Amino acid sequence: MRATIREVAREAGVSASTVSRALSTPDMVNATTRERVLRAAERLGYAPNRAARGLITGRTGNLGLIVPDLTNPFFPSVVKGVQAKAREADYAVFLADTDEDPAAEVGLVRALAKQVDGLILCSPRTREEEIRELTAHTTLVMVNRRFGTIPSVVFGNADGMRQAIAHLQALGHRRVAWVGGPRTSWSTRDRVRGLRAASSAAGMELFVAGHFPPYFEGGVAAADLIIASGVTSVIAYNDVMALGLLSRLRDRGVDVPQDISVIGIDDIQMSAMSSPALTTVSLAKDQAGRAAVDLLLTLLLQPDSVRNTRRELPTQLLVRGSTGVARTT
Amino acid sequence: MRATIREVAREAGVSASTVSRALSTPDMVNATTRERVLRAAERLGYAPNRAARGLITGRTGNLGLIVPDLTNPFFPSVVKGVQAKAREADYAVFLADTDEDPAAEVGLVRALAKQVDGLILCSPRTREEEIRELTAHTTLVMVNRRFGTIPSVVFGNADGMRQAIAHLQALGHRRVAWVGGPRTSWSTRDRVRGLRAASSAAGMELFVAGHFPPYFEGGVAAADLIIASGVTSVIAYNDVMALGLLSRLRDRGVDVPQDISVIGIDDIQMSAMSSPALTTVSLAKDQAGRAAVDLLLTLLLQPDSVRNTRRELPTQLLVRGSTGVARTT
DNA sequence: ATGAAAGCGCTAACAA
């Protein structure tokens, strides 16, 4: 067992409250006393029990983070960002992976809610009514999704799509296909919305191939539709799917970028390593994590600060080998 | 704010102690009273405050998990396994990513130690003295590493290497190269040890190419040495490096598996999706996570149960397209 | 079987 505040108090020859103050509100205690206390604490290897502190302050110093599937390469970066920022603020983070099982989520959050000051929900497919229920339990911040008045951090999908379309257009493409992710995902809808706007503004013809699982296999499955559609370029919901696309296109003998240009979204590590390397709309995922923590902590300090309640992170097209000049049909 | 035990007590017309008993030790309370209490709790949406409970029981119901780098595809699976098993046991898990910064680790663990019942350390490169210091702070279980008497979960690297060598030998290979990971990593040493044993037992000539960063670039960097060495087969420390190898070999015009057979270790998702698909020694990472939790919980209940203090998980060679019959030199 | 009371480690009034 570790030293308690009382032991430190005795060691320093002061009362427990003085120790508490010396540690939490240093300027409310005499400099020399504080020195003595700090030294005693050091000597005993004392660190306050956060649970006990939380019991009285009502704040735990903990954060909760909920993700649907950690093996999806999008999420680890977000988690890292959250981690890093939380640690800087001396917060610890509870992580829960719902395993793509939205049903588990509510129970999970209930359990977590007691132990955290706030929750970061990074879960594009949770049903809206469930989210609403969650807000009753704790302070919530959402990543990669907007819902009602809940503070959120999202990516500038519209601008990303605009960049992608501009790039394709500059390469001479006139027809582009969209390989969508899950129908229920907020970012699928946001991205296709941005894409529609961008392509119509640019006078590009858009072929929406439909919804596919957000995995490699989803991209594989979409590839044949793409080929049949006769487009010269395609944008996929995420990089993993784009890699699936690349794989199947190669198997079909369709050369990238000679015959078809391919663009992904996300900039996962693997996208730079495929051949051809994948042109992609890069998302600052760790920044999103950091921003979410930032937002949450601000919210906890001043619950009524409505400003900055949604933060939009920039996206950046990364041009690599999978896009090239349009073939002359 | 959530309902407290006292409110439930009032609602049920009993004392707080009775509520506590009805929830924690149901058979110590009259069946009908218990019914009444449970109903009241349900009605109020009551859930015990774990921090308060922990304050008195000394157990938090929380687990800590420390990983060096979540963007390394090895770790998310382990984390998922830990998560799943922990949740089954009604434990919540704190996750900390040390960002490959061993120095941060000790501080992190100190902070975490107060809030958890035990810690799972999944960090192959932490210095030994630091680990020793950590054991003073909390109950520790290690994954993918052995150290002293600390309970650990590891993979059967030796058997995995044996399988890999047997496979290559059956394909007619006589010379195999090893592309090692970080010098300081326990599993690098364990794997090369297993490989030495396996190859000498099989009468295979082993060329150790040295130590490389455990990333794609590490594999890329090693490729030219491999080509120059004249081996017909190569085993890499992990799949990510093997993919780097594949990439550079292709750039050099060396055909896989025609000219060189390549084997990875880990079976990350991407390994099945490369072309050629990567033959790899599969590690049951989520099982490792589950086993670690299992071990930890057992340890917490019966601290002196030395049996099962180290668990070794089986490995399984997955033969895919990157290995083939040895070229006739 | 149940209730009253004490106390886990800490902070926040309130006094001094």
Added chain:
DNA sequence: TTGTTAGCGCTTTCAT
């Protein structure tokens, strides 16, 4: 500036 007191929500003696 410091100490005393009370109490956060819960469990656990100890009575009854």
